[in-house]
Amino acid sequence: xxxxAVLDGLLQLRVWRTDRLGWVMxxxxxxxxxxxxxxxxxxxxxxxxxxxxxxxxxxxxxxLRNALGLLAAIGLALAAGRRLLAAGHRRLSGPGDWLPLALxxxxxxxxxxxESAKIISEPVFDExxxxxxxxxxxxxxxxxxxxxxxxYGVVFETPADSAAPGLLEAGGVLDEQSCTYCHSPTxxxxxxxxxxxxxxxFAGTLNRWRxxxxxxxxxxxxxxxxxxxAPFGKMAHLVTTPxxxxxxxxxxxxxxxxxxxANRRAAAIEGCTHCGVCSQxxxxxxxxxxxxxxxxxxxxxxxxxxxxxxxxxxGTEALxxxxxxxxVCTRCLRCTQVCPSGIDLQDLWLASGGWxxxxxxxxxxxxxAGRSAVQWADGMGPAGTGLPAGDAAVPRYPVLENPRVQxxxxxxxxxxxxxxxxxxxxxxxxxxxxxTPQQVMNLLRLNLRELALGSRMVWxxxxxxxxxxxxxxxxxxxxxxxxxxxxxxxxxxxxxxxAQGPAGSRPEASAC
Amino acid sequence: xxxxxxxxxxxxxxxxxxxxxxxxAVLAAFDIALWDTPMNCCGYPVRxxxxxxxxxxxxxxxxxxxxxxxxLLTPCMCCYGQLKLADxxxxxxxxxxxxxxxxxxxxxxxxxxxxxxxxxxxxxxxDIGPAAIRSRVRRPLKxxxxxxxxxxxxxxxxxxxxxxNPLAPRRFEALIAATGAEPVAWSERVSCCGNPLWGKNDALxxxxxxxxxxxADGAGADRLCTGCTYCxxxxxxxxxxxxxxVPRPAAVLFPHLLGESLGLDSQVLxxxxxxxxxxxxxxxx
Numbered sequence: 027x028x029x030x031a032v033l034d035g036l037l038q039l040r041v042w043r044t045d046r047l048g049w050v051m052x053x054x055x056x057x058x059x060x061x062x063x064x065x066x067x068x069x070x071x072x073x074x075x076x077x078x079x080x081x082x083x084x085x086x087x088x089x090l091r092n093a094l095g096l097l098a099a100i101g102l103a104l105a106a107g108r109r110l111l112a113a114g115h116r117r118l119s120g121p122g123d124w125l126p127l128a129l130x131x132x133x134x135x136x137x138x139x140x141e142s143a144k145i146i147s148e149p150v151f152d153e154x155x156x157x158x159x160x161x162x163x164x165x166x167x168x169x170x171x172x173x174x175x176x177x178y179g180v181v182f183e184t185p186a187d188s189a190a191p192g193l194l195e196a197g198g199v200l201d202e203q204s205c206t207y208c209h210s211p212t213x214x215x216x217x218x219x220x221x222x223x224x225x226x227x228f229a230g231t232l233n234r235w236r237x238x239x240x241x242x243x244x245x246x247x248x249x250x251x252x253x254x255x256a257p258f259g260k261m262a263h264l265v266t267t268p269x270x271x272x273x274x275x276x277x278x279x280x281x282x283x284x285x286x287x288a289n290r291r292a293a294a295i296e297g298c299t300h301c302g303v304c305s306q307x308x309x310x311x312x313x314x315x316x317x318x319x320x321x322x323x324x325x326x327x328x329x330x331x332x333x334x335x336x337x338x339x340x341g342t343e344a345l346x347x348x349x350x351x352x353x354v355c356t357r358c359l360r361c362t363q364v365c366p367s368g369i370d371l372q373d374l375w376l377a378s379g380g381w382x383x384x385x386x387x388x389x390x391x392x393x394x395a396g397r398s399a400v401q402w403a404d405g406m407g408p409a410g411t412g413l414p415a416g417d418a419a420v421p422r423y424p425v426l427e428n429p430r431v432q433x434x435x436x437x438x439x440x441x442x443x444x445x446x447x448x449x450x451x452x453x454x455x456x457x458x459x460x461x462t463p464q465q466v467m468n469l470l471r472l473n474l475r476e477l478a479l480g481s482r483m484v485w486x487x488x489x490x491x492x493x494x495x496x497x498x499x500x501x502x503x504x505x506x507x508x509x510x511x512x513x514x515x516x517x518x519x520x521x522x523x524x525a526q527g528p529a530g531s532r533p534e535a536s537a538c
Numbered sequence: 539x540x541x542x543x544x545x546x547x548x549x550x551x552x553x554x555x556x557x558x559x560x561x562x563a564v565l566a567a568f569d570i571a572l573w574d575t576p577m578n579c580c581g582y583p584v585r586x587x588x589x590x591x592x593x594x595x596x597x598x599x600x601x602x603x604x605x606x607x608x609x610l611l612t613p614c615m616c617c618y619g620q621l622k623l624a625d626x627x628x629x630x631x632x633x634x635x636x637x638x639x640x641x642x643x644x645x646x647x648x649x650x651x652x653x654x655x656x657x658x659x660x661x662x663x664x665d666i667g668p669a670a671i672r673s674r675v676r677r678p679l680k681x682x683x684x685x686x687x688x689x690x691x692x693x694x695x696x697x698x699x700x701x702x703n704p705l706a707p708r709r710f711e712a713l714i715a716a717t718g719a720e721p722v723a724w725s726e727r728v729s730c731c732g733n734p735l736w737g738k739n740d741a742l743x744x745x746x747x748x749x750x751x752x753x754a755d756g757a758g759a760d761r762l763c764t765g766c767t768y769c770x771x772x773x774x775x776x777x778x779x780x781x782x783x784v785p786r787p788a789a790v791l792f793p794h795l796l797g798e799s800l801g802l803d804s805q806v807l808x809x810x811x812x813x814x815x816x817x818x819x820x821x822x823x
Contacts, residue, residue, distance in 0.1 A: 113644070307576060308578075309548050309577075309578045309579040310578065310579045310584070310595070311578060312578050312579070312581075312591075312594055312595040312598045313579065313581065313584050313588075313591040313592075313594070313595050315594065315641065316588065316590050316591035316594050316595075316641075317584075317587070317588060317591050353587065354583075354584055354587065356548035356549065356579050356583055357548070357549070357552055357553070357816065358548035358549070358551055358552065358579070359551040359552040360551070360576070372552060376817065379817050379820075380817075380820060383820040384820075388819070388820055389737070389738070389819075390587075391586070391737075391738035391739070391819075392738060392739075392819050392820065392821065395738075395739060395819075395821070417590075417633075417637040417640075419633045419636070419637060420590065420631075420633055420634050420637045422589070422590070423589070424589065424627065424631065424634075447729055447730050447746055448742065450749075451742055451745050451746060451749075454745065456741060456742050456745035456746075457739065457741065457742045457745075485738070485739070486735065486739055486742060488690075488730045488732065488734050488735050488742075488743075488746065489585075489690070489691075489734045490690040490694070490729070490730035490734075491690055491691070491693075491694035491695050492690075492694065492729075492730075494694065494695050495694045495695055495696060495704050495705075502695075504694075504695070508585060508586070508589070509589065511586050512586070512587065512588055512589055515586065515587050515588075516587075516588075
């Protein structure tokens, strides 16, 4: 367990294994931002009691603060750059990903600016003189001003005359006596000091407006905002991801208590950092590219699942989306193998199919099975709905739309029906078939496509291609049944809302 | 050395890991090399949903192999059938191929005709051959009666998949005979196992399976041998769940049969690895 905490928690080897650049990015952010949080943000609570001589302006603390801030900034730049430039990441990035990055950027930026604004600040210098010099002798103050102007970079409204003989030396002595025990040279703030040189030309305005005080408030507010938002967004992963990793290790030890399983799954859903690695290895990512439903990708499906479970009473549309996504997922295990947070995604996919079905939204073929053809005809969306945008140059139903396929070539010889194992099973009472393959072909010949679409045969076709292989007229019966199922699936998916109008109100439907 | 781009298919990793292990082991025994790269879904499972999505996914797989200049090898009949079907449609319909390649260009990939898609059984039969296999058999499976179950999507539509004679195939039996086992003649060897309906209409899927098992049992088979991930999932883990009272004939994957006759260790063949049934349709039967 301890080894896991070090390897998975502190060194994050799971990230290293799947995503090297991601690991560098995350280590910079983690090892930059976290020590800043502990030693800088909580200096009164942690750093001061630990180190007697601590002062934020003293080295090594001042230097380390800059070093850690720079490390975090590099991580931040890598994270933002990846989400902007790498196509796989860009596609998946949403406001939930950008907000934490923006807040961290604000915290780091305001922190560095605050330090440089203090370096150049005359009012801050005056306050320090009042607090620490222990003298208000104008000559001593003038000497110290000269020294701080030349060596520490303070910008005074009326510049100190550092060329005056002896003044600088006297300032140096005073600095040694009153300042250096708790203030290291500002140049060791190796990020903030160069930044302060950039601010120096505007020092007059900045000092008059007390930019240091404004930046101080901004820095604090940004930190509080991040803290306040932490439990609700992906920043919660600071707590939930280690918890997920921990519970995953426990799984092998503990009894499979239902409550424990539920807790582990709940933690797993919250442990996602939306890093997107799963979606990049997703086996059905190409299918998502065509169908368009973002929830087909594991990272998006997990977010949808989380939202669904948090809402308590899920809406029909959200459930239909989950059912659709689950129907496409092949449970290939790849997302689970690469997840840097150690989330057992496979377990969630296996379980969530049952949840959706239990809430009244099983996958489309099962939904289709519960109703008669007539009821389905009423529940379907209109023709052409529920389909991806597609390419106009490519026929959506290549057999049915092929002008050379002449269904009137079908001579109704019943060969397809004779070789169909589903018809055979129906004769043995295993299913409730309404029409047989040759009758479906006949409905199509009669241009009753809607009726053919709603037939049981479309859903019970086992796709064995016996009919097609045996057809003496060369009609692609199985391919046609596939195409009808494609269309029915799309239209049932689009008509997820309850059926309108009384069943049997359609003229064609009542004809059967 | 004969090398193929290996396409295990999605279902193997979690549901049937032994098939992957055994396939690698027997191919290695005959000095056939496999090139491994992460590959996406062949599109077979989504063909119910969308022809375009299924063809695009298959084209992606073929483009990955094509970029490497290697033919594909898959142990799954359904993956094989789907890849062949997509290859056929793409080859016959230039606008479809152009559309697919426009999308693939974003991944720096391109589908080209003629990369070659092969099923494990076809490679064993055509590239190695029953005679060469027989000469390597160390423990002939004498007196074992084996029913070959071909698998629909590898066999039909024959014009597209070109695996064997769809009405009277012989390759599978020839391979079984090479292991020393006795292939039995049975009437439902080219019939559907029922798996495509598992999770959609379980009762019907199980009914079909029961018929096949009874037919093979009636022909005196000790084993029901398949060369397809889905068929084996149907005849092994799903059957254990749905038909626990039908123990005969036991299902076996062809590379397990072959590996055993070659004298390969059961650990090398992955025997004993978990076999997991995919989700049921959730309906109470």
